[in-house]
Amino acid sequence: MTPAADPLVAVRGLSVTFPDRxxxxxxxxxxxxxxxxxxxxxxxxxxxxxxxxxxLAVMGLLPAGARVEGSVRxxxxxxxxxxxxxLSRLRGRRIAMVFQDPLSALTPVYRIGQQVAEAVQAHNRLxxxxxxxxxxxxxxxxxxxGARERAGAFPHELSGGMRQRVMIAMAIANDPDVLIADExxxxxxxxxxAQVLEVLRTAREATGAAMIVITHDLGVVAGFxxxxxxxxxxxxxxxxxxxxxxxxxxxxxxxxxxxSIPRVDESGRRPLVPIEGAPPSPAHxxxxxxxAPRCPLVFERCHEEEPALAAVGGRPQLAACHRAxxxxxxxxxxxxxxxxxSSAPAPGAERRNGRPQVLRTEDLVKHHPLLRGAVFKRQVGxxxxxxxxxxxxxxxxxxxxxxxxxxxxxxxLLEILELTRPQGGRVVVLGRDTAELDARxxxxxxxxxxxVFQDPLxxxxxxxxxxxxxxxxxxTHGVARERVEERVRELVRLVGLEHQHxxxxxxxxxxxxxxxxxxxxxxxxxxxxVVLDEPVSALDVSIRxxxxxxxxxxxxxxxxxxxxxxxxxxxxxHVSxxxxxxxLGRLVEVGDVDRLYxxxxxxxxxxxxxxxxxxxxRKERTRARILLPGDLPSPAEVxxxxxxxxxxxxxxxxxxxxxxxxxxxEPELRAVGPGxxxxxxxxxRLAVV
Amino acid sequence: xxxxxxxxxxxxxxxxxxxxxxxxxxxxPSRWGVVLRRFLGRRLALAGLVVLAGLFVLAFVGPYLxxxxxxxxxxxxxxxxxxxxxxxxxxxxxxDVYALTVRGMQKSLIIGLLVALFSTGLAAIVGxxxxxxxxxxxxxxxxxVELLLVxxxxxxxxxxxxxxRGRTWLLFVVLxxxxxxxxxxxxxxxxxxxxxxxxxxxxxxxxxLSGPRIIFRHIxxxxxxxxxxxxxxxxxxxxxxxxxxxxxxxxxxxxxxxxGTLIADGTTSAVTFPWLFGFAAGLLVLIVLSVNLVGDxxxxxxxxxxxx
Numbered sequence: 001m002t003p004a005a006d007p008l009v010a011v012r013g014l015s016v017t018f019p020d021r022x023x024x025x026x027x028x029x030x031x032x033x034x035x036x037x038x039x040x041x042x043x044x045x046x047x048x049x050x051x052x053x054x055x056l057a058v059m060g061l062l063p064a065g066a067r068v069e070g071s072v073r074x075x076x077x078x079x080x081x082x083x084x085x086x087l088s089r090l091r092g093r094r095i096a097m098v099f100q101d102p103l104s105a106l107t108p109v110y111r112i113g114q115q116v117a118e119a120v121q122a123h124n125r126l127x128x129x130x131x132x133x134x135x136x137x138x139x140x141x142x143x144x145x146g147a148r149e150r151a152g153a154f155p156h157e158l159s160g161g162m163r164q165r166v167m168i169a170m171a172i173a174n175d176p177d178v179l180i181a182d183e184x185x186x187x188x189x190x191x192x193x194a195q196v197l198e199v200l201r202t203a204r205e206a207t208g209a210a211m212i213v214i215t216h217d218l219g220v221v222a223g224f225x226x227x228x229x230x231x232x233x234x235x236x237x238x239x240x241x242x243x244x245x246x247x248x249x250x251x252x253x254x255x256x257x258x259x260s261i262p263r264v265d266e267s268g269r270r271p272l273v274p275i276e277g278a279p280p281s282p283a284h285x286x287x288x289x290x291x292a293p294r295c296p297l298v299f300e301r302c303h304e305e306e307p308a309l310a311a312v313g314g315r316p317q318l319a320a321c322h323r324a325x326x327x328x329x330x331x332x333x334x335x336x337x338x339x340x341x342s343s344a345p346a347p348g349a350e351r352r353n354g355r356p357q358v359l360r361t362e363d364l365v366k367h368h369p370l371l372r373g374a375v376f377k378r379q380v381g382x383x384x385x386x387x388x389x390x391x392x393x394x395x396x397x398x399x400x401x402x403x404x405x406x407x408x409x410x411x412x413l414l415e416i417l418e419l420t421r422p423q424g425g426r427v428v429v430l431g432r433d434t435a436e437l438d439a440r441x442x443x444x445x446x447x448x449x450x451x452v453f454q455d456p457l458x459x460x461x462x463x464x465x466x467x468x469x470x471x472x473x474x475x476t477h478g479v480a481r482e483r484v485e486e487r488v489r490e491l492v493r494l495v496g497l498e499h500q501h502x503x504x505x506x507x508x509x510x511x512x513x514x515x516x517x518x519x520x521x522x523x524x525x526x527x528x529x530v531v532l533d534e535p536v537s538a539l540d541v542s543i544r545x546x547x548x549x550x551x552x553x554x555x556x557x558x559x560x561x562x563x564x565x566x567x568x569x570x571x572x573x574h575v576s577x578x579x580x581x582x583x584l585g586r587l588v589e590v591g592d593v594d595r596l597y598x599x600x601x602x603x604x605x606x607x608x609x610x611x612x613x614x615x616x617x618r619k620e621r622t623r624a625r626i627l628l629p630g631d632l633p634s635p636a637e638v639x640x641x642x643x644x645x646x647x648x649x650x651x652x653x654x655x656x657x658x659x660x661x662x663x664x665x666e667p668e669l670r671a672v673g674p675g676x677x678x679x680x681x682x683x684x685r686l687a688v689v
Numbered sequence: 690x691x692x693x694x695x696x697x698x699x700x701x702x703x704x705x706x707x708x709x710x711x712x713x714x715x716x717x718p719s720r721w722g723v724v725l726r727r728f729l730g731r732r733l734a735l736a737g738l739v740v741l742a743g744l745f746v747l748a749f750v751g752p753y754l755x756x757x758x759x760x761x762x763x764x765x766x767x768x769x770x771x772x773x774x775x776x777x778x779x780x781x782x783x784x785d786v787y788a789l790t791v792r793g794m795q796k797s798l799i800i801g802l803l804v805a806l807f808s809t810g811l812a813a814i815v816g817x818x819x820x821x822x823x824x825x826x827x828x829x830x831x832x833x834v835e836l837l838l839v840x841x842x843x844x845x846x847x848x849x850x851x852x853x854r855g856r857t858w859l860l861f862v863v864l865x866x867x868x869x870x871x872x873x874x875x876x877x878x879x880x881x882x883x884x885x886x887x888x889x890x891x892x893x894x895x896x897x898l899s900g901p902r903i904i905f906r907h908i909x910x911x912x913x914x915x916x917x918x919x920x921x922x923x924x925x926x927x928x929x930x931x932x933x934x935x936x937x938x939x940x941x942x943x944x945x946x947x948x949g950t951l952i953a954d955g956t957t958s959a960v961t962f963p964w965l966f967g968f969a970a971g972l973l974v975l976i977v978l979s980v981n982l983v984g985d986x987x988x989x990x991x992x993x994x995x996x997x
Contacts, residue, residue, distance in 0.1 A: 414891075417895050443897045446895060446896065446897035447897070449895070450895070450896070451891075451892060451895050453888040453891070453892065454888075455888065458887060458888040458889065459888035459889050459891075459892050460889055461889040461893075461906075461907050461910075461911070462911065462993060462994070463907075463910040463911050463913070463991060463992070463993065464720055464906075464907075464910075465718060465719075465720055465723045465993075467718050467719065467720075468719060468720040471719075472893070472896065472898070472906070473896045473897075476896055476897050476898050476902075477897060502718055503718040503723050505993030506993075507993055507994060508993070518892075521892070525896075
């Protein structure tokens with residue numbers, strides 16, 4: 001797919017600078033690309049790489065203070081320097097945008113039908129009724145069931161996935177030539193992400209628009225884009241057809257990105273390839289190649305001269321690296337460029353037999369009453385956040401607990417961490433029933449169970465220097481003063497930080513470093529069990545790998561057990577020995593990691609796994625997705641019988657006779673083979689990745 | 690800054706019990722050590738501290754520098770301007786304004802600082818305990834706060850004043866503080882409720898930290914900006930409020946004086962005989978200013994987001 005002779009969009013030398021007291025922030029530097037008619041271009045980059053600023057510059061939507069240079073031509077018409085009025089005529093009609101956060105992109109006080117109709121009327125002389133019926137058509141097109149009624153809904157009445165559909169409907173309202181989607185699925189769960197990507201495909205087919213998809217997720221663009229451009233520190237560092245870039249990356253940064261993501265379709269414990277360091281601040285770019293400080297192939301020239309995008313290997317592929325030719329000639333793979341330590345032998349399922357249990361829950365229940373009324377509160381319902389889950393974590397084992405947001409996994413975890421008598425069921429930690437503990441014993445048991453939260457900035461007290469953050473658990477449990485100092489120093493080294501970091505505050509660190517501090521704090525008391533609540537999902541892709549490797553490393557060295565809660569099934573596959581899948585407060589499937597990923601038996605697990613995009617374009621194009629209809633039901637209104645039947649593709653295919661069982665009887669976890677249990681009346685293993 | 694894991698292991702392998710020598714040379718810094726270092730690095734805050742110390746010296750050593758005491762009357766000089774004999778001039782009855790002012794400052798400095806400390810401290814403790822523990826603790830404490838808010842302070846003082854007459858003026862400090870803390874306590878409670886849900890507070894709880902220790906270690910430092918601003922405002926509020934209460938016949942009584950009473954007496958002649966008003970008012974401004982500078986410095990030292 002070479003750029004056509006006259007591209008639809010031609011971007012040349014685009015630069016965006018935000019003037020700042022402390023020095024100009026050069027968010028986008030000298031970006032060139034073409035977009036042909038009907039083509040999908042994926043722009044991939046980490047946060048702060050300038051990918052969004054580059055897109056906003058095309059739309060002329062940057063804040064007034066920003067300085068934009070270069071040229072953006074749409075069908076030969078120059079857009080940079082155009083007045084706002086002239087741009088307004090183009091926006092929506094020829095170029096439309098889908099934003100990341102659909103809640104803040106919709107006006108909360110207008111009905112969605114009105115908002116879509118407004119988008120239609122902005123560029124067409126239509127009567128109100130015409131506009132309204134066109135709005136309903138558009139809402140139908142993006143898959144909103146009962147569009148006529150739903151058009152009267154306010155944005156807050158819709159789920160995130162639905163709002164994103166509305167955004168897409170507004171974007172395609174005027175049949176634009178170019179559709180820019182800025183992280184369209186980042187805020188959404190995987191099954192909803194799959195739905196929204198499907199809608200974007202439909203939208204593209206309906207309008208024939210060319211698309212620019214901006215994302216940090218290499219998986220999303222693999223199956224979606226024709227060409228991909230990788231951005232780093234404000235510049236494009238690699239560009240080419242998806243197959244070329246994914247199979248033969250020629251810029252070490254792209255290689256690192258591809259090597260640093262765990263894959264849902266790969267078994268075994270391939271250690272991830274971490275890229276060292278953190279991306280440079282756009283206000284203080286190093287001279288020469290901005291990636292040089294983190295690059296394993298760096299040599300003198302990289303520090304002196306910034307490489308330009310140049311063709312490699314006679315393909316329509318461009319890479320900005322002084323050593324691209326060498327990489328091309330040697331056919332180097334990411335593993336060869338980044339030296340990878342061979343991992344310890346994979347701990348298999350057999351390890352857990354005979355090992356003592358560190359944690360066991362039996363029918364753990366946590367319900368919240370739903371109250372109404374200001375003065376006299378009356379209960380109008382029950383939120384069944386956790387509705388009877390039983391799981392075990394063996395010594396030295398990692399149990400992955402996965403599920404979409406709202407499934408109750410965090411509630412379950414907090415309930416375990418309380419170490420008190422649960423509302424229902426039992427929690428047994430290291431052989432001790434938490435219901436029978438007195439205050440002193442509970443405190444003693446806290447030493448053995450520690451937690452790492454998702455957002456490392458929120459979980460570290462901003463007013464405590466790192467030394468105090470690490471010393472706090474030790475002091476709390478009465479460790480002698482000299483020993484505290486010694487242990488703090490040990491911990492800092494254990495997680496790969498420097499001693500001089502101790503007197504700094506958490507905010508002075510990058511995300512990855514903060515998470516290392518949080519991990520060090522959790523390990524201070526040498527616990528047996530560490531509960532990890534989405535420990536890497538707030539981190540950038542290239543930094544994630546380092547933290548994941550550290551966690552694995554520590555588990556093996558210190559004999560820890562992990563309860564690893566996450567929504568990212570790729571990471572879970574990478575770190576877990578066993579996996580438990582949660583849906584609406586209950587476990588639907590539990591199994592050894594390779595059994596479960598190799599052949600999930602519950603239709604929900606199957607849909608979840610099939611929804612995850614794989615960073616492999618060829619594979620991605622041939623994969624069949626199991627799309628789930630609708631959204632996760634509210635835990636306040638749990639469907640009767642099997643609670644998944646409202647969205648279950650298998651249920652939909654059953655005859656009335658067999659359906660009755662799903663409607664009336666709640667399935668229990670039953671073995672579907674060695675080391676795998678599923679809660680489905682008609683469980684069948686099926687390979688989906 | 691991700692360090693490859695093999696390096697970490699390598700370093701751990703080298704490490705002997707007790708730690709290797711090069712890494713141990715620097716001490717592990719503690720929180721208050723870091724705060725003190727940051728505070729001392731702020732020139733304006735240090736200047737405020739020096740001025741404040743100077744004012745204390747003036748208040749307590751000052752009376753010995755002049756032959757006049759605050760009760761003496763110079764019948765040869767009524768309402769005379771500043772001169773070599775009477776540095777700050779004299780009053781209508783021939784009192785030495787310098788002697789009166791330094792005497793007044795002794796009281797006002799201590800009243801101002803103590804009241805600010807007491808009322809802000811009380812507000813912080815009541816508000817944070819109510820917010821953190823919730824339930825009946827919250828209800829009881831907030832009921833008390835609201836009761837004090839609706840009761841007219843003047844009325845209460847009028848009723849209580851016969852009881853306190855002739856007692857130590859420290860009681861007066863307590864009484865002043867008791868009427869200043871309620872609004873702040875409510876604000877602190879609100880902030881505590883939002884902080885209580887933060888993950889670092891959760892993390893501390895799961896670490897085994899007790900409620901009061903979480904409040905003092907994690908919650909109060911994170912609302913210290915508010916508390917410091919509140920305390921600095923309270924210093925001037927207390928010094929002024931003290932005059933008001935003096936009308937009710939306790940606190941600072943003639944012939945004793947405070948900056949508050951001096952200012953109140955001097956306002957009427959602020960234009961005609963400026964020395965009666967100017968020196969006392971100027972010193973009050975200086976006190977408040979220096980306390981503000983110290984407060985700002987303390988706030989910045991505690992707040993890691995404030996650069997440096």
